[in-house]
Amino acid sequence: MVMKYIAFANVAVGIFLLIYSMKPTYQIGRTGQASRWKILITLLFIFVLGYLSVLITLVDRPMNPYLLTISLILLGASLFITLLVSQSRNILYQLNRSAQDEQYHSLHDSLTSLANRKYLFSSLQTLVQSKQLFSLLLIDLNNFKQINDGLGHYFGDKFLISVANLLQENTKQYGRLYRMGGDEFALILLGNDDDTILSVVDDIHDALHAPVKVMTYSMKTSASVGITKYPHNGHEVSNLLKQADLAMYDSKKKHKLYTFYHDQLGSDSYKKLKLSIKLAEALRNDVFELHYQPIIRSQTQSIASLEALLRWPQEDGSFIEPGDFIPIAEKSALISVLTQWVIHRATQxxxxxxxxxxxxxxxxxxxxxxxxxxxxxxxxxxxxxxxxVQTDDLVFEITETAVFENIEKAKCVIHKIHALGFRFSMDDFGIGYSSLVILRELPISQIKIDRSFVSEYHQKESNRTIIYALIRLAQDLNLSVVAEGVEVCSVEQALGEIGCHYTQGFLRFPPEPLHHLLYNEQFRNHLEPMLLEPSQQ
Structure with a gap:
C-alpha cells in the first residue's frame, strides 16, 4: 500500500511541476519565437493529460514494481522539463536585460546619462515622419575649453555633469535634453511659437547665470543658442541639424544669447563651401603671393627684418582677405599645405x-x-x-589663441622647432589672458605689442602706461620688442625714446610684393646701414 502512495505522489508532483512550467513557458513565448514555444505549451498540456491517465491507472490497478518505476520516470521527466524551462527563462531574461542595457548605452551619454546624438537623430526622424511641428535648440558652452585646459579633464568632466544637471532641471518641462558631445547640448521643443522658444532660452541662460560649483572651484559659464524650426526651415533631419549648428555659431561669433536660423546663414555657409573649393584650386594652380612688410630698427631706422604676409590675388586685381580664407583653411588639411607653401616660397x-x-x-x-x-x-x-635655410633666416610668429587651442601639443612642436635653432616672436601681445604664461612656458625671444595699444598711443594714457610696462618687462626677460601698427611719426619717435627696439606699420612701409619692394628706392636706401649690422633680431 505504501508503494502505491509513493507512486501516486510521484505522478501528482509531476503534474504539478508540468502545470507550474506552463507560466514561464508562456512568458518565454512572449519574448522570442512564440510559435515554437506554443508547441511546447501544447506538449505540456498533452503531458499533463498523459500523467492524469497514469494517475487513474494507479487508482484502478493493483500496485507492482513496474508502475512504481514508471511513476519515478514521470517525476524525473517533469522535474527536467521544469528546470529546463526555468533556466531558459532566466537566460532569456538576462539576454533581454543585456540587450536593453546595450540599447540604453547606445542612446545615452556615458558621462551625463543624457540622451545622446543618436537618440536625438532618431527622435527628430520620428517627429518629421509624423509631421509634428517642433523647434530644435542647439546649446554650446562658451568657455568650456578654458576650464578644461586650465583645470584638467577630471574637473572638466565634473563641470559638464553639473551643467547638464542644471540645464535638465530648468528645461525638463519643455522636452528632453540631449548631449551632442563635448560641450554641446540640444533640446527638442514641440511647436513653433516664438514666445515659448524665447522663454526656454531665458530658462537656459538663467540656469547658467550663477557660478557652477565643482568641489572647491566656482566657475562662471554662459551659452550660445542656435534655433531652427520644422517645417518652416526644412524637412530633412540632417539639414535641420546643420541649420541649428549654423545659428549657434552665429550666436557665438556675434556674442548673442541666441540666433534663429535664417536663409542668409545658409547662404554664408554655401559661400564658405565655394571658397573652400576655390582655395584648393588656388593651391594647385600656385596663385598665392607673399607680400612683405619691413620691421624697422628704432635706433638706426634700418630694415631689421621682413614679415611675410599671405595674399590671394583675384583676376580683377583685388585680393581675398586672409581673414576670409585662413579660418576656412584651418578647418581642413589645407592650412598645413598653405604653411608649407609659405615657408618654401619665403626661403626662395x-x-x-x-x-x-x-x-x-x-x-x-x-x-x-x-x-x-x-x-x-x-x-x-x-x-x-x-x-x-639657416636658423637665423626665419622667425616664427605665434599667437596666444593658436597656442592654447591645444597647449600641450603646441608646446611640444614649438620646442622641437626651437631645438632646430629657430626663434619665436609672440604676436598680438597684450590682448590675451595668458600672455605671461606663454612667456614662462615657451622659448619666446621677441614680443610684438598689439596695434590696439599703439594706434591710440597719444590719446590714452593707459595705453602709454601699458606699452611702457611691456617694454620694461621685455627688457627684464631679455626679449626684443616690436610695436605694430605705427602710422604716426611722433608715435614712432616716442616708442624709440622709451626703449622699443623695432616698429612696424604703414608709416614707413606697407606690405608689398617682392618685385615691388626690390625696386622701391626707399627700401634699397634703408638696406645700406644693415651691411654694418649683420646681427638681427
Missing amino acids: DLNVLRAHGFHGSLHINLSAKDFQDDEVVNQLRALRQAGQ
Whole structure:
C-alpha cells in the first residue's frame, strides 16, 4: 500500500511541476519565437493529460514494481522539463536585460546619462515622419575649453555633469535634453511659437547665470543658442541639424544669447563651401603671393627684418582677405599645405633678397593647426639639412589663441622647432589672458605689442602706461620688442625714446610684393646701414 502512495505522489508532483512550467513557458513565448514555444505549451498540456491517465491507472490497478518505476520516470521527466524551462527563462531574461542595457548605452551619454546624438537623430526622424511641428535648440558652452585646459579633464568632466544637471532641471518641462558631445547640448521643443522658444532660452541662460560649483572651484559659464524650426526651415533631419549648428555659431561669433536660423546663414555657409573649393584650386594652380612688410630698427631706422604676409590675388586685381580664407583653411588639411607653401616660397624669396643686400630675417606666421602635427618641424629639418635655410633666416610668429587651442601639443612642436635653432616672436601681445604664461612656458625671444595699444598711443594714457610696462618687462626677460601698427611719426619717435627696439606699420612701409619692394628706392636706401649690422633680431 505504501508503494502505491509513493507512486501516486510521484505522478501528482509531476503534474504539478508540468502545470507550474506552463507560466514561464508562456512568458518565454512572449519574448522570442512564440510559435515554437506554443508547441511546447501544447506538449505540456498533452503531458499533463498523459500523467492524469497514469494517475487513474494507479487508482484502478493493483500496485507492482513496474508502475512504481514508471511513476519515478514521470517525476524525473517533469522535474527536467521544469528546470529546463526555468533556466531558459532566466537566460532569456538576462539576454533581454543585456540587450536593453546595450540599447540604453547606445542612446545615452556615458558621462551625463543624457540622451545622446543618436537618440536625438532618431527622435527628430520620428517627429518629421509624423509631421509634428517642433523647434530644435542647439546649446554650446562658451568657455568650456578654458576650464578644461586650465583645470584638467577630471574637473572638466565634473563641470559638464553639473551643467547638464542644471540645464535638465530648468528645461525638463519643455522636452528632453540631449548631449551632442563635448560641450554641446540640444533640446527638442514641440511647436513653433516664438514666445515659448524665447522663454526656454531665458530658462537656459538663467540656469547658467550663477557660478557652477565643482568641489572647491566656482566657475562662471554662459551659452550660445542656435534655433531652427520644422517645417518652416526644412524637412530633412540632417539639414535641420546643420541649420541649428549654423545659428549657434552665429550666436557665438556675434556674442548673442541666441540666433534663429535664417536663409542668409545658409547662404554664408554655401559661400564658405565655394571658397573652400576655390582655395584648393588656388593651391594647385600656385596663385598665392607673399607680400612683405619691413620691421624697422628704432635706433638706426634700418630694415631689421621682413614679415611675410599671405595674399590671394583675384583676376580683377583685388585680393581675398586672409581673414576670409585662413579660418576656412584651418578647418581642413589645407592650412598645413598653405604653411608649407609659405615657408618654401619665403626661403626662395630670401635668396633673391640676399642678392639685393638684405641681411635680416623673414617672419612667418604659424596657425593653430600647424601645432597639431610635425609637418612644419619635418619641413624645416629637411631645409636645414639641404642647406637651403639657416636658423637665423626665419622667425616664427605665434599667437596666444593658436597656442592654447591645444597647449600641450603646441608646446611640444614649438620646442622641437626651437631645438632646430629657430626663434619665436609672440604676436598680438597684450590682448590675451595668458600672455605671461606663454612667456614662462615657451622659448619666446621677441614680443610684438598689439596695434590696439599703439594706434591710440597719444590719446590714452593707459595705453602709454601699458606699452611702457611691456617694454620694461621685455627688457627684464631679455626679449626684443616690436610695436605694430605705427602710422604716426611722433608715435614712432616716442616708442624709440622709451626703449622699443623695432616698429612696424604703414608709416614707413606697407606690405608689398617682392618685385615691388626690390625696386622701391626707399627700401634699397634703408638696406645700406644693415651691411654694418649683420646681427638681427
